[in-house]
Amino acid sequence: MPSLTRWYIRAAFTYLLLGFTIGALLLANKGVQMLPGLWRWLPVHIEFLLFGWVVQLTLGMAFWILPRYWQKPRRPKENYARAAILLLNLGIWLVVAGTILSISRWVLFAGKGAELAAVLCFALHAWRRIVSRQGA
Amino acid sequence: MPPLTRWYLKSALIYLVAALLLALVLALPQTTSLPPFIRYLSPAYFHLFLVGWVTQMIFGVIYWMFPIITRTKPRGNEQLGWASYSLLNAGLLLRVIGEPLNATRPEAVFGWLLVASALLQWLAAVCFVYLAWPRIKEKYRGE
Numbered sequence: 032m033p034s035l036t037r038w039y040i041r042a043a044f045t046y047l048l049l050g051f052t053i054g055a056l057l058l059a060n061k062g063v064q065m066l067p068g069l070w071r072w073l074p075v076h077i078e079f080l081l082f083g084w085v086v087q088l089t090l091g092m093a094f095w096i097l098p099r100y101w102q103k104p105r106r107p108k109e110n111y112a113r114a115a116i117l118l119l120n121l122g123i124w125l126v127v128a129g130t131i132l133s134i135s136r137w138v139l140f141a142g143k144g145a146e147l148a149a150v151l152c153f154a155l156h157a158w159r160r161i162v163s164r165q166g167a
Numbered sequence: 168m169p170p171l172t173r174w175y176l177k178s179a180l181i182y183l184v185a186a187l188l189l190a191l192v193l194a195l196p197q198t199t200s201l202p203p204f205i206r207y208l209s210p211a212y213f214h215l216f217l218v219g220w221v222t223q224m225i226f227g228v229i230y231w232m233f234p235i236i237t238r239t240k241p242r243g244n245e246q247l248g249w250a251s252y253s254l255l256n257a258g259l260l261l262r263v264i265g266e267p268l269n270a271t272r273p274e275a276v277f278g279w280l281l282v283a284s285a286l287l288q289w290l291a292a293v294c295f296v297y298l299a300w301p302r303i304k305e306k307y308r309g310e
Contacts, residue, residue, distance in 0.1 A: 032234060037303050044296045044303075047222075051292040055285035058262065062269055062281025085221060 039091025046083025111156035122146035175227025182219025204267035233302035251294035258287030
């Protein structure tokens with residue numbers, strides 16, 4: 032498992048725990064209302080689990096598992112995949128800040144923009160690794 | 168494929184079918200006569216899909232595929248794995264039962280079903296991360 036994949040997966044597991052914690056509090060609060068303001072954390076729960084856990088883990092696994100080149104660099108354009116993990120995590124926290132802190136709608140926009148940039152970067156890295164056994 | 172992975176993956180497939188069956192029912196026109204509690208199953212649908220199918224499939228494949236820890240205990244504490252599986256599924260099923268009950272008959276006891284569901288699912292995630300974390304490594308080095 033390459034180093035970059037390990038970072039993707041550790042981050043994904045962290046978001047899994049964060050997302051499940053918020054989700055558990057939301058569900059418990061639904062059953063026995065303790066914290067009325069908790070419901071505004073629902074978008075954070077969704078963001079952590081959809082982007083932080085599912086998307087991030089998938090990208091990390093793809094970086095590991097997709098066919099590698101015969102010659103070095105075995106995983107070309109690795110900097111795009113590195114940029115992707117940074118942009119994705121920046122995006123997630125900007126979205127969270129934009130949602131919870133209500134600073135400005137543009138913070139949310141910037142977050143989603145960073146996430147879009149992240150997946151575009153990853154696609155640029157991964158596209159040419161999607162090949163048949165014959166390498167085409 | 169280890170037994171726990173087989174349980175995870177077969178369960179995940181069952182949840183996928185269940186989620187889409189529920190989606191089908193929820194997609195029926197509002198004019199269709201359905202028991203009242205059905206209309207409260209929308210969150211259950213999302214979680215049958217995202218927790219029951221997606222997350223459970225991921226857990227099963229991770230348990231199978233990640234680098235092993237040692238020859239003697241390749242996948243760590245297997246009991247913890249089974250605990251995670253049991254907690255996740257028990258919690259999810261409690262949610263599916265408890266959520267519509269809590270919505271249609273908000274007596275105190277049904278609310279506590281959701282509290283129990285929340286706790287079980289959270290513990291499942293904690294157990295699984297604790298189990299899988301040591302396997303986030305470059306490769307097995309003959310330990």
